[in-house]
Amino acid sequence: MSAATRSLRPRFRVAGLDDVEDLVALVESAYRGEASRAGWTTEADLLEGQRTDAAEVTAIIGSARSRILIAEQATELVGCCQLQARPARTAYLGLFAVRPVLQGLGLGRAIVAEAERMASEDLGAERMEMTVIRQRTDIIAWYARLGYEPTGETRPFPYDDPLVGRATRPDLAFVVLSRAIGVAAASSAEIEKM
Numbered sequence: 001m002s003a004a005t006r007s008l009r010p011r012f013r014v015a016g017l018d019d020v021e022d023l024v025a026l027v028e029s030a031y032r033g034e035a036s037r038a039g040w041t042t043e044a045d046l047l048e049g050q051r052t053d054a055a056e057v058t059a060i061i062g063s064a065r066s067r068i069l070i071a072e073q074a075t076e077l078v079g080c081c082q083l084q085a086r087p088a089r090t091a092y093l094g095l096f097a098v099r100p101v102l103q104g105l106g107l108g109r110a111i112v113a114e115a116e117r118m119a120s121e122d123l124g125a126e127r128m129e130m131t132v133i134r135q136r137t138d139i140i141a142w143y144a145r146l147g148y149e150p151t152g153e154t155r156p157f158p159y160d161d162p163l164v165g166r167a168t169r170p171d172l173a174f175v176v177l178s179r180a181i182g183v184a185a186a187s188s189a190e191i192e193k194m
Contacts, residue, residue: 153176
């Protein structure tokens, strides 16, 4: 582990309403516009316009079924993700963002690991699920390295939802990725050893 990676060990906490403005700015910087091109998660070639807004982030924070996990270094917000409790002991991971200039240094892996721990311990989840634009094969491959696999399910892209941005092509869709977490992940590992 390099010195740069060691220095990226974040402190985690759950977001509050005071964090809304900073969260919106972080997510926008990771996915939209020229600033997002500093990292590899940009969707600027696929989508234009906003990725989220203060109303959406406020609603997530205020929901009893959701929370936003924040990663900080010192007092700087460097990453985040949404966790939402879903049926069948599943948690949904969304709104995942890492400050573009810090991408590729292991921070994303640390956030996903903490999100899995929180989903298992706090939400009672045994499975984590997410959706990724199918054209983002680089991101799908990154999640595969973390153990996430396609479920075979696809979901339509919400072309009529201005909150997700304006698509620059007509063939966007989401693939669903999933993996066992917590107790279920441990049980799966034991079964594979047999």
